[in-house]
Amino acid sequence: MNWWLAAGSLAAVLALAGIAWLLRLGGTQRLESGDDAVKLAEALVSGFDAKVGIVSASGELAAVTGGPGDLVLIEPLGARHRATRFADVRIAMAHPSPEGTTITLQLEPGAMFRITVADAEAARAFAEALAPD
Numbered sequence: 001m002n003w004w005l006a007a008g009s010l011a012a013v014l015a016l017a018g019i020a021w022l023l024r025l026g027g028t029q030r031l032e033s034g035d036d037a038v039k040l041a042e043a044l045v046s047g048f049d050a051k052v053g054i055v056s057a058s059g060e061l062a063a064v065t066g067g068p069g070d071l072v073l074i075e076p077l078g079a080r081h082r083a084t085r086f087a088d089v090r091i092a093m094a095h096p097s098p099e100g101t102t103i104t105l106q107l108e109p110g111a112m113f114r115i116t117v118a119d120a121e122a123a124r125a126f127a128e129a130l131a132p133d
Contacts, residue, residue: 025079030059034122037062041072044083048072052129057099057118065089068132071105073113091127096120103127 031037037053041064050072053064062074071089074081086107093104097116101123105113117123 029081031055031062031074032059034062034064034119034126037064037074040074040081041083044074044081045072045085048085052122052126054103054115054117054119054122054126057116061115063103063105063113063115063126065126065130068130071107071130073107089130090132091130094123094127105130 031040032055034053034055037055038050040062041050041053042048048064048070049066050064051066053062055062060076064072064074066072069088069090071086073084073086075084076082090106091103092106092112093102095102099116100118101120102114102116103123103126105115107113117126
C-alpha cells in the first residue's frame with residue numbers, strides 16, 4: 001500500500017469538506033425570524049398571503065398564518081424546506097415552557113403539531129392572527 005497516495009486522498013477529501021463547510025452546503029438554512037418564515041412561505045406556496053410567522057427555538061421549523069384557520073408549516077427537507085398548507089387549523093394549547101412558548105396546533109382531526117417559540121410576543125401575535133374573529 002502506498003502511504004503517500006492514501007495521505008493525498010485523505011487531504012483531498014478534507015479539503016473538499018472544508019470548501020463545502022465554507023459555502024454552507026449540505027444542510028438546511030436556519031430560519032432566524034418570523035419575517036424569514038413569512039418570505040419563505042410566500043415563495044414556496046403559490047397564492048399564499050402571509051400575515052404572521054413564528055420560528056421554533058431550534059430555527060428548523062416554522063409556522064406562518066395567512067389569517068383565521070389558514071396555516072403553512074415549514075419543515076426541513078434535506079438542504080431545502082418543505083411547505084405544507086392547512087385549512088381550518090386551530091390552536092389546541094399554548095403554554096409557557098423553559099425554552100419559550102409551546103404552541104400545539106390541531107391541523108386535521110387526529111393530526112397535531114407542536115412548536116416551541118423563543119419569542120413570546122411573536123407567539124402571541126401568531127395566536128391572535130390564527131384564531132377566528
